[in-house]
Amino acid sequence: MLSDKRILLIITGGIAAYKSLDLIRRLQERGAKVRAVLTNGGSQFITPLAVGALTGDTVFTELFDREAEHDVGHIRLSREADLVVVAPATANIMAKMAHGLADDLASCVLLANDKRVLVAPAMNSKMWSHPATQRNIVQLKADGINFIGPNAGEMAEKSEAGYGRMSEPLEIVAEIEALLSPKEQPLKGKRVVITAGPTLEAIDPVRYIANRSSGKQGYAIAEAAAAAGAQVTLVSGPVSLGDPRGVETIRVESASAMLAAVKSALPADVAVMAAAVADWRVAHDSDQKIKKDGSGLPPALNLIENPDILKTVGHLHEDRPKLVVGFAAETNDLIENARGKLERKGADMIVANDVSPENNVMGGDNNTVRLVTRDGVEDWPKMAKEDVAKQLVTKIAELS
Template identity: 60%
Template sequence: MEQKRILLIIGGGIAAYKSLELIRELGRRGIASRCIVTRGGQEFVTPLSVAALSGDKAYTELFDLDEEAEMGHIQLSRSADLVVVCPATADLMAKANAGLANDLASTTLLATDKPVLMVPAMNVRMWQHAATIRNVAQLRADGVTVMEPDEGAMACGEFGPGRLPDVPVIVAEIEAALSGQASGPLAGVHALITAGPTREPLDPVRYLSNHSSGRQGYAIASALAAAGASVTLVSGPVALAPPRNVNLVQVETARQMLKACEDALPADVFVSVAAVADWRPARAATKKLKIKAVDTEAPAMELAENPDILRTLSNKRKHRPRLVVGFAAETHDVEAYARAKLERKGCDWIIANDVSGDVMGGADNEVVLITRETSERWPRMGKDEVARRLAGKIAAELGHDGGLKLAAE
């Protein structure tokens, strides 16, 4: 890491005080910091303290006559190996997503050609707000690395996700970004995930499908990638941006999904989240089916059973993943049906959820983790939090749990 340099943008939040510790820890590892302190950031740390620790001037103003005579914001944006935003406030992420450039920090983010790492810190409601969720998803789709915040008590007195990760965790992420190597408790693990619905064609314009949005599967893929895993996401048709650092394979039908999963093996863990159609039309029409007359009876439809992807991968003789996790979407007797499914499919865990309400397509989920020995009910939480907690459980099961922050039990 000798002679590596980051450009650190310090946002306006109470967690800004930790940026001073971050500068010092990076310096001990030979990583130099050049810093921009936003106007909000200056409410919590002073440019003088930042300059003293970094050994460089702290930059604060876009319209600095001395700096801008030489287009200082452009030089700042190109002078580092990595741009780090810490803390990344909801406001800074919203500006970056929208491409705004009304201060030095946002202008530099828009002008940079370097990788960008954002370390969020904000109130739990702000982190879970639909606007922030959209902004984070789009930033990741644009190639920005957005770390997951920690969960815990906050300065405002509330509890939940939104705390700045511990400084050693941030340092490790920066070192990994600078070295171009994956880091985290699941580094070296290949995770295979399925998500979304499948579509089984009736004719060229109609199909059988379901209401799955794919949000839970995409959240799990993102959480596993954030934990350092190499992730292959096999997805049915959804209206979601691909998670960052994930190999996305898009399919339509159940048979296509099975083939894509088998092609992706070997894998260390398989999480079957997709809502796969159990049946398909035995013969799809090559032309649009027409109604011949008002009094004509509805045409009979012959159905064929689709392949069972979860059972197929659970019972592989060769290349069976070390851990196979299924999902059981039920509307009643959830735990009983899920445990029966675990036995029938031959998988290791089942995540059971009640989809009789707003789970399919919604932002929250309430699940039960069922293993062969135990049942563990989790409270209702955002799908991103379900994903983080599951990533922690997977890391612990595979013996890769060092340093992974689990959601509160």
Template identity: 60%
Template sequence: MTDTRATQTPSPLAGKRILLIVAGGIAAYKCLELIRRLRERGAAVRCILTRAGAQFVTPLSLSALTEDKVYGELFSLTDESEMGHIQLSRDADLLVVAPATADILARMAHGLCDDLATTALLATDKPVLAAPAMNVRMWQHPATRDNLALLQARGVATVGPNEGAMACNEYGFGRMAEPAEILAAVEACFAAAADRPLAGRRALVTSGPTREPIDPVRYLSNHSSGKQGHAIAAALAALGAETTLVTGPVALADPPGPRVVRVESAEEMLAACRAALPVEVAVCAAAVADWRVAGVAGQKLKKDGGGPPRLELAENPDILATLSKPGPQRPRLVVGFAAETERLVEQAIAKRARKGCDWILANDVSAPTGTFGGDSNRIHLIGGSDDPQAVESWPVLSKTEVARRLARRIAESLGDKAT
């Protein structure tokens, strides 16, 4: 097996100029990694650091990574003479606010400009991307929700926040998106403007696990995080596809671009997929439970000393096989995943033939690989060439890069098909 496409997909960030506004939140430390990743992609980064942001990261750290001056004072005679705030805001191709605290979102929404960061945001005529980060109660507050809705209505793009533990010892949505997620959103902003080979196409992606209830408090499920499926949906949307993401329960923020439909069970996922048809491409990345409990208990099952209850299982609907069946609503391209723990390629080839899909992406989900819940993946693409038995092995890539590469292959494939 050889890797015939080992080179990285060209980045839409090459030569782009990013103005990164670092506001005051503990998540500001993530901006150091974000800068590194942006520059690896060929982007030039310049920073505005607010006074509150300087409590968490230093100008020296930002300057060392950007290899550029860090700006912070609105009334600095030196800075204004060398690079005025109007020029600073318009010299960039994209403004990124990370972390976007509740305070700066409120000031953006209401046009306040009492420091360099908000003045640059008000003066810019360039796209803006915000990565919200705050306490879960602040995120849920009606004022924050109203401010965010107002900004989104004006065209401000957002990424995150994610769900998880916070520095304030609370748990919930409010964690700033990870640098890789913000990077993908930045690339999506540029791809949306310049490179949309899937514009006018409709796509469907399934993601995450399903939960099959046993009783009102227990369920059957698996370890899928949804990271790969969500990344694929975002990548297809970034290339212009009108994308529907049908996702089981995950602890991920909605990716930028797709319309998101949330489900719990396999039967709900199949119904949502059918409702999304017709589409030209369907990517079944969800780890759908093969079985469900035939008779769900109406009350919580109790230990009563008589031994464990007997659970009669019934077979769940096969979403991949259903979408692959010939018919007027069959997508032109159906892509499945084969998550295996042994005889990876052999079983994937058999699964492709059994399900009737066009492509299968085989990946190893045995425990040591860390694929489930991890940030990287190694894919073996079967069916992507004229030889249906040919295996194209990709190197270990981030799930974002896997998604980007797959989306490009899908665009190439659909471009060769008659509309």
């Protein structure tokens, strides 16, 4: 799939640089031609000799290299590439990119570049979550930079874990193939709003009411819609998933906050309400932890209904999306309940699934859904949630 594609790989100074050697080989297996820029930091972890042995080409390391710069090499390098990949991308190189700094070969190449750029961040989880890094990410995405990862897991320090691990070489290769392969974009020019995950409704500072949703299906739909060319806003309850690629992600906790975020994201062409919103919340959550009083009786909780986000969107007079898709997670009478929801909520389609424990849908990687519309019911076989998302986006494109 990458036959004769030219990849300029920039390797910066992180322990994940060792993965870049495998990345070079994986790209070559698929027919790509790889040239490499190795920063001074990167050369502390892998050598120019190792990189050059794999690429079969000169490894570029210095900005003021008389031989390489006789024809303005830092400009030529990017001009001769189909894609520039920064892997690993440290917090330092991302900061330089975001602020337009150019004090070494890698940063000069990136500033003089006129090709698409893919960065694969790799750093300590605290560095990744630092406000400065997060600000730089927002700027880079606004500048059109593509991201892959980072993944969650154990850090090089062993005693720390979290987001910051560089994506695996094959994951990066798949993203490179997606960026360089021509693809249909049936939702190009469309705005899509998607909700995902659970909501948390506070009882006190310690306890809350929630659902078991992992957010995997909603996140997969957001990523598939973005890949189909849509401008996607994802409103997510608390989940452990990273932001989908190419998607504006707004994180909230409560149903009220989720509704407010959805309204702010309108108008849109399509709304996909995949979140598992808690039906109830306590009328007045306590600002202190509720203690046992020794009576053996639980505290009385005055529950009230949460706002119905799907119904609110489905019955809008102004700014109602052309297509409103809801989800029905049921444990019994699946189709009957889905049809009732379709009518009550003013939706155009309900994605119904049986979430009985034996089906392992809530938190699992697979799903079996049935599409319920006013025209009938369409049964889909069991498949990975990513495949459900792609098929659903195809259906949405047909109807919107």
